[in-house]
Amino acid sequence: QRFLHFGRALAVTGGNSYASPPTQQLAIQHHNGATPALSTSVAANAISMTADHVTVESLGLCQEQIRKLNEGLLLFYTNIARKAESVLSEQVQNMEQRLHVLREMKSLALQARQALEAQQFDEFGQLLDQSWQLKKQMASRVSNSTIDSIYDTAKAAGAIGGKITGAGGGGFLLLYCHPHQRNSVRQALSSLPELPFRLESGGTRVIFNFA
Known part of the structure; x- marks a missing residue:
């Protein structure tokens, strides 16, 4: 299934x-x-x-919009491995008590769509930051002192917003910053592995089959 x-x-x-x-x-x-x-x-x-x-x-972004968005996105590995199931299980347990948080996150998602379609990428970064602050309220293991320190360092270096991808608790940190701040953020997080990437329209694909 x-x-x-x-x-x-x-x-x-x-x-x-x-x-x-x-x-x-x-x-x-x-x-x-x-x-x-x-x-x-x-x-x-x-x-x-x-x-x-x-x-x-579909958001209907043209190639030029996607190019501009790519220019401001960075992805770093936090050097923290975790099992998503343990983080998600706590979120599920807290869901009924955190419905107000989920509603706020839904509202931010709608605003983020409007910001992207209007090419307001700085606003998108700010909404990403707000969404991450709400996400942390969903469960105690979504973030930790190490992740918070990494995130604060990135923001001090020029990142507008970001979030841990997936369930939280570790893994990869996605950041948005002005293109001219990319090197500053990279230098501030130089102790972390950066994963070069770009948005593409092909969707999820199998690139290697371990079977």
């Missing part, structure tokens, strides 16, 4: 509506220690979810 759901996510393009995996199936996945891959796999689009459907809309 996990691979079926992942396959559905990979098939998402833009402007379409898809049936969501049944809640019971997602609950079974979580119970078995597997986390649903749907949100991660289609997160490059504007997504609306209901109990029965996932609606995915």
Whole structure:
């Protein structure tokens, strides 16, 4: 079931509506220690979810807009490995008590879409920062003193905003900054491995099969 759901996510393009995996199936996945891959796999689009459907809309950014956005994005490895399941399980447990936080994050996501489509990339960076501060309220293990120190160092060097990708707790830190501040941020985080990357339109693809 996990691979079926992942396959559905990979098939998402833009402007379409898809049936969501049944809640019971997602609950079974979580119970078995597997986390649903749907949100991660289609997160490059504007997504609306209901109990029965996932609606995915392309942001419609032109190549020039994507180029400008790429110029301000940086990705660093925090040197912290973690199991996403342990972080996500606490978030699930806290969800009912943190509904107000989720609603704020939803509002920020809508604002971020508008900022990207209007090429207001600095505003997008600020919204990324606000979203990260809210994300940390979802569970105690989303961040830690090391991650907070890295993030504060990046902001002091010129980063406008950022977040830990995925569940949190470690892994990779995505940052947005003015293009002319990239070298300053890189120098400030020179002790961390940087992963060069760029946004692309092909979506998630298998680049190596371990089987």
